[in-house]
Amino acid sequence: xxxxxxxxxxxxxxxxxxxxxxxxxxxxxxxxxxxxxxxxxxxxxxxxxxxxxxxxxxxxxxxxxxxxxxxxxxxxxxxxxxxxxxxxxxxxxxxxxxxxxxxxxxxxxxxxxxxxxxxxxxxxxxxxxxxxxxxxxxxxxxxxxxxxxxxxxxxxxxxxxxxxxxxxxxxxxxxxxxxxxxxxxxxxxxxxxxxxxxxxxxxxxxxxxxxxxxxxxxxxxxxxxxxxxxxxxxxxxxxxxxxxxxxxxxxxxxxxxxxxxxxxxxxxxxxxxxxxxxxxxxxxxxxxxxxxxxxxxxxxxxxxxxxxxxxxxxxxxxxxxxxxxxxxxxxxxxxxxxxxxxxxxxxxxxxxxxxxxxxxxxxxxxxxxxxxxxxxxxxxxxxxxxxxxxxxxxxxxxxxxxxxxxxxxxxxxxxxxxxxxxxxxxxxxxxxxxxxxxxxxxxxxxxxxxxxxxxxxxxxxxxxxxxxxxxxxxxxxxxxxxxxxxxxxxxxxxxxxxxxxxxxxxxxxxxxxxxxxxxxxxxxxxxxxxxxxxxxxxxxxxxxxxxxxxxxxxxxxxxxxxxxxxxxxxxxxxxxxxxxxxxxxxxxxxxxxxxxxxxxxxxxxxxxxxxxxxxxxxxxxxxxxxxxxxxxxxxxxxxxxxxxxxxxxxxxxxxxxxxxxxxxxxxxxxxxxxxxxxxxxxxxxxxxxxxxx
Amino acid sequence: xxxxxxxxxxxxxxxxxxxxxxxxxxxxxxxxxxxxxxxxxxxxxxxxxxxxxxxxxxxxxxxxxxxxxxxxxxxxxxxxxxxxxxxxxxxxxxxxxxxxxxxxxxxxxxxxxxxxxxxxxxxxxxxxxxxxxxxxxxxxxxxxxxxxxxxxxxxxxxxxxxxxxxxxxxxxxxx
Numbered sequence: 001x002x003x004x005x006x007x008x009x010x011x012x013x014x015x016x017x018x019x020x021x022x023x024x025x026x027x028x029x030x031x032x033x034x035x036x037x038x039x040x041x042x043x044x045x046x047x048x049x050x051x052x053x054x055x056x057x058x059x060x061x062x063x064x065x066x067x068x069x070x071x072x073x074x075x076x077x078x079x080x081x082x083x084x085x086x087x088x089x090x091x092x093x094x095x096x097x098x099x100x101x102x103x104x105x106x107x108x109x110x111x112x113x114x115x116x117x118x119x120x121x122x123x124x125x126x127x128x129x130x131x132x133x134x135x136x137x138x139x140x141x142x143x144x145x146x147x148x149x150x151x152x153x154x155x156x157x158x159x160x161x162x163x164x165x166x167x168x169x170x171x172x173x174x175x176x177x178x179x180x181x182x183x184x185x186x187x188x189x190x191x192x193x194x195x196x197x198x199x200x201x202x203x204x205x206x207x208x209x210x211x212x213x214x215x216x217x218x219x220x221x222x223x224x225x226x227x228x229x230x231x232x233x234x235x236x237x238x239x240x241x242x243x244x245x246x247x248x249x250x251x252x253x254x255x256x257x258x259x260x261x262x263x264x265x266x267x268x269x270x271x272x273x274x275x276x277x278x279x280x281x282x283x284x285x286x287x288x289x290x291x292x293x294x295x296x297x298x299x300x301x302x303x304x305x306x307x308x309x310x311x312x313x314x315x316x317x318x319x320x321x322x323x324x325x326x327x328x329x330x331x332x333x334x335x336x337x338x339x340x341x342x343x344x345x346x347x348x349x350x351x352x353x354x355x356x357x358x359x360x361x362x363x364x365x366x367x368x369x370x371x372x373x374x375x376x377x378x379x380x381x382x383x384x385x386x387x388x389x390x391x392x393x394x395x396x397x398x399x400x401x402x403x404x405x406x407x408x409x410x411x412x413x414x415x416x417x418x419x420x421x422x423x424x425x426x427x428x429x430x431x432x433x434x435x436x437x438x439x440x441x442x443x444x445x446x447x448x449x450x451x452x453x454x455x456x457x458x459x460x461x462x463x464x465x466x467x468x469x470x471x472x473x474x475x476x477x478x479x480x481x482x483x484x485x486x487x488x489x490x491x492x493x494x495x496x497x498x499x500x501x502x503x504x505x506x507x508x509x510x511x512x513x514x515x516x517x518x519x520x521x522x523x524x525x526x527x528x529x530x531x532x533x534x535x536x537x538x539x540x541x542x543x544x545x546x547x548x549x550x551x552x553x554x555x556x557x558x559x560x561x562x563x564x565x566x567x568x569x570x571x572x573x574x575x576x577x578x579x580x581x582x583x584x585x586x587x588x589x590x591x592x593x594x595x596x597x598x599x600x601x602x603x604x605x606x607x608x609x610x611x612x613x614x615x616x617x618x619x620x621x622x623x624x625x626x627x628x629x630x631x632x633x634x635x636x637x638x639x640x641x642x643x644x645x646x647x648x649x650x651x652x653x654x655x656x657x658x659x660x661x662x663x664x665x666x667x668x669x670x671x672x673x674x675x676x677x678x679x680x681x682x683x684x685x686x687x688x689x690x691x692x693x
Numbered sequence: 694x695x696x697x698x699x700x701x702x703x704x705x706x707x708x709x710x711x712x713x714x715x716x717x718x719x720x721x722x723x724x725x726x727x728x729x730x731x732x733x734x735x736x737x738x739x740x741x742x743x744x745x746x747x748x749x750x751x752x753x754x755x756x757x758x759x760x761x762x763x764x765x766x767x768x769x770x771x772x773x774x775x776x777x778x779x780x781x782x783x784x785x786x787x788x789x790x791x792x793x794x795x796x797x798x799x800x801x802x803x804x805x806x807x808x809x810x811x812x813x814x815x816x817x818x819x820x821x822x823x824x825x826x827x828x829x830x831x832x833x834x835x836x837x838x839x840x841x842x843x844x845x846x847x848x849x850x851x852x853x854x855x856x857x858x859x860x861x862x863x864x865x866x867x868x
Binding site for chain 2: 657664680
């Protein structure tokens, strides 16, 4: 019994002792590993630094049994950079390795890598990333060693702009799985948002989109090639799907994309929230299975993409697609040297024979060239198209040259675009007109609520331009609205500006030709819903009208040469331009001896409706032999005479009526009928003569 | 040689006689139609004008006859044929004295058909027909009599046109 009890006691003791030893060994082992890792932290840093050719710093290294190694506060610094931010900073990396592999083959094989909050300062260190992308890819291959590997990134950020408290960044959450049979699968989300940095903690403040962009990437490594079986993107009503292959340095993708209900009407956008919620509860959620060509959607199909990747250059050899039945081709390159050079050419109907394309009103040629260096870029944009009016086709070109543009990040997530100089030019046929803007500032906040708002101001000639624009990306074609004012610009400078507008609208007067002087002030606002509409007002103070057509005609008709040049105190008008009418309201001219007031309305079919009131001083009228007699018949002492007219009919052959006035009534009383008719015939001839000009 | 000259002379003689006969026939048809209209026999007048329009395209009476055919079709509410006749009329005779009235008929027909774009273009043609200068008068008046013996009157105001047929307001066009 005693032996038995001795035996039965000794067994648990032995087990306990064994366990204690094992635990002690484990703890000791852990402590040894931790001590080893800590003591060799510098060696690990140096090893990694040698691998990346850059300084690597690790805050701390921990071993967590059984198979976790945790690295905290890792940063890779760039020796040649002036930026105070390191190219790569990672909050935490967890490496999970296989114990079985260590025991069996004495080989430390990483099976899973978990990155928490890696931060890439791509734009501060473009050269670093250019030089080390291949190294990072090789490192992943090395870690996988042909075995399954999972890489998970949580809240990875590519920083676009930052200040002391916040940054604007691309935020990505992704999972990548590489199987032993060379199959690659990755899925995740990408978002553009503002992140705040409060108490050393990064928090997501605002997002540019309602939902992040989701992607799925399925590929296979095939004898050095990457065969892309599926590449899908989804965000709200946007879907895109591609297939392709990456061979050596050449990427070929084919696919399609669509934005469902892109052309929603304004009324359909305004949904009843309550009913929508009920409906969403009752109806099953449709999961898009494939990209379809949708009526009422924005469809991009037959995408054929051929891109060549070189060390310093991404060559867009050919990106061809159909945008809602319109064939489009995009070609160009992105060069990544000391400066970033972007060169893009976009053309619609690129394969159409020249003789057909030259007359195709849907033909467009756009060119974009951008040169960026240290956050400042110069750019040149041009757009060639055909304008069809009254069965005529006229080649048009809009060009914009931007110099010294820089994007800054302000507090409250606001961004500021400063452009040192912009030259805007418009060519219509053989006519070329341009106007410059200097010191342009654009303040905007794209990461805000649904409605986006931007403010702008610039110097234009000797005056300035100031305004704001509002648009809503969720609404039909962005529903843009904007307002601006131009102040204190010399009117003679505005010839080209007015010409540019007149070419766009085909309605405004084009023959100013330096005939107007004075200081110009104007304001204009634009809205696109329910239909396109411009409204505003213009005024010129202390200027002159020199040989302006209407006053030349008046001077000839009344035989008063002084009317050919009118020095005025103020000329002003309100205006409205829509798709169907151009209207000048409250027209007003005040000169010492001439006054003009009235309205003028021109419809799309060139029908005019106008009422004008012309006041001419008696002194001026007396200089006319025609009026001397008439004035003698009425009242010699009145200081001025007012003529009220009504104009109507077709713009090029206007009807004219002299409206009732005291002067007219007095004349009618005095003049016999045959003289009235004689005068009327003379006026008729004069009116016809002005119509012919 | 003399024979040949003789044949040529006979040919020209026959040809000119045929021309005279042609000129006579269309004239007879036209005046016969006008007389029938004066007697209130518009159906007979239409038959004559219709024969003229179908057989004598180059006749100096063709224009008046074509307008008369359109008038008749309109009076019996055959709007399709009336529109055909008046459209042909305004297409070929943009300077004709009765052009405003042919346009007025077409505007009326297109109002019935509900084709606003065509009305829009016709309205412009009607306005373009006369350029006004009204110094002491309120309107300019314009009259003519058709082959069917209808009295037409157009009053051009500064912002409207009134069309009268036989003294009754037929159409008012504002602009």
